[in-house]
Amino acid sequence: MTDLKSKIQNLKSKIQNGLIVSCQAPANSPLAKPEIIAALAETAEQNGAVGVRIDSPDHILAVKQVVRVPILGIYKVVSASSKVYITPTFDAAKEIAAAGADVIALDATLRQRPGGESLAEIVRRIKEELHLPVMADVSTLEEGINAVETAGVDFVGTTLSGYTNATKHLVEPDFELIEKLVERLDAPIICEGRLRSPDDVRRAFDCGAFAVVVGGAITGVDQLVQWFISATPMRSANLQAF
Secondary structure, three states: OHHHHHHHHHHHHHHOOOEEEEOOOOOOOOOOOHHHHHHHHHHHHHOOOOEEEEEOHHHHHHHHOOOOOOEEEEOEOOEOOEOOOEOOOHHHHHHHHHHOOOEEEEEOOOOOOHHHOOHHHHHHHHHHHHOOOEEEEOOOHHHHHHHHHHHOOOEEEOOOOOOOOOOOOOOOOOHHHHHHHHHHOOOOEEEEOOOOOHHHHHHHHHOOOOEEEEOHHHHOHHHHHHHHHOOOOOOOOOOOOO
């Protein structure tokens, strides 16, 4: 565990007060190729990002070849049995660890996981078998408390606020959740979710965020094109605003 503690401290020193860029693309996008995701990650690093958040073993493996900043790894695995799809199982965590992830990020909501695995058991195995830090993606204060105090995660992200039944009404960054998590927990709180401008980033840090993750506003080309098209005379009622 000494090695793991040193990894956690090293990670904290590298990402504190910095920007982590989420380099992802929809599965049906022409951008969803390992070499393109790697180029996005390399661009983020060259321009000052302190870390990148990458989905899937293939993409993580490609990114690992071109960046030196920490990789927050996730593996989106959709199943019919559960709404949990961000690194839902230990096997998913093991695959992205083998690909080179420096941190395992996973869904830490209270929802039932595929195969009935518990969050606490997955976190324990990641720490004991993979020797990697864990970031909990949560949507509420209750989930954050459970992730830290019961499961023992090392970082907490507001990633899923706005994407669960209890929070789907939220359309802006959940600054209130950041403040509540910072006040209640000792773990570093990472703000992620719907940050669209430098002003949003400043406010997140003002609320106590340890670091921030920005994705769509930087690398979400598909969303950005749709967003701008929605302002044209040709816009379709079916287009989703960014």
